[in-house]
Amino acid sequence: MTELMNITTPQTLSAAAIQQYRRDGYLHIPRALSQDEIREFLADAQDQLDRHEKISWDEEGNGNVMDWVAEPEAKSAAMRRLALHPGITGIAEKLAGQPLRMFKSELLRKRSPGGTRTPLHIDAPAFPVSGAALTAWVALVDVPVERGCMSFVPGSQDWPQGMDLSFDPFESRPELQWWPRVTVPLRAGDCTFHDARLVHMAGANETDTARISLATVYMDAAATYHPDADQPYQDEVNGIEPGQPFDTDRYPRVGSSI
Numbered sequence: 001m002t003e004l005m006n007i008t009t010p011q012t013l014s015a016a017a018i019q020q021y022r023r024d025g026y027l028h029i030p031r032a033l034s035q036d037e038i039r040e041f042l043a044d045a046q047d048q049l050d051r052h053e054k055i056s057w058d059e060e061g062n063g064n065v066m067d068w069v070a071e072p073e074a075k076s077a078a079m080r081r082l083a084l085h086p087g088i089t090g091i092a093e094k095l096a097g098q099p100l101r102m103f104k105s106e107l108l109r110k111r112s113p114g115g116t117r118t119p120l121h122i123d124a125p126a127f128p129v130s131g132a133a134l135t136a137w138v139a140l141v142d143v144p145v146e147r148g149c150m151s152f153v154p155g156s157q158d159w160p161q162g163m164d165l166s167f168d169p170f171e172s173r174p175e176l177q178w179w180p181r182v183t184v185p186l187r188a189g190d191c192t193f194h195d196a197r198l199v200h201m202a203g204a205n206e207t208d209t210a211r212i213s214l215a216t217v218y219m220d221a222a223a224t225y226h227p228d229a230d231q232p233y234q235d236e237v238n239g240i241e242p243g244q245p246f247d248t249d250r251y252p253r254v255g256s257s258i
């Protein structure tokens, strides 16, 4: 009972926290999961990482950034429950201020030892989606600074009107190099939310434990499909015509009222 009372839910999320997210473009939610959920989801995640094919992100001259299982929510009931978690997705809807559906989920592992730094980037140019999107990044093990937690550039999600968004944000907005960055270590079961236009990165894993997390992207429920030649995720979109909404079971509606 005491533990349940400590868990952050859509109902206990404060107006100040919502305001902070909209100002800074990210928010740290401590204790998004119960201890039982952490145990169950971590065991399932380790099983998936052992058994399934992984996509590897290697950077020339910088080694392996991380690897991940794509669509883990389609591979086990536990990962589907986590990707569609009513508490986490209910908070996401409150932060976004609109109904959402899931765009994609990835089960991430930053290797131990040697998973290298995740470069500074923004997500939005990679998504063939109209309108707003945000990511919930749920830690399934403790992620101190030394294990490669994320850093965010608060306020960088507000791109000047008409400016093209580029994956490397310093290309179009070199001044962002001089903006403060906030580094956010997470305990297992904590979660961060970040706006798809926010500049962010993660450190290297210097510990002897792999960093394991689930990163799920949610989009405006009314978002439509806008493919563009350079978007890596457009190959994963099936059964949706350009200009049409993502109105299929592959992109389920989420939130605490679903």
Ligand SMILES: O=C(O)CCC(=O)C(=O)O
Binding pocket: 066, 108, 118, 123, 135, 137, 150, 200, 201, 202, 215
């Ligand atoms: O997990 C990481 O190192 C980076 C994750 C990230 O960039 C994202 O979820 O948008």
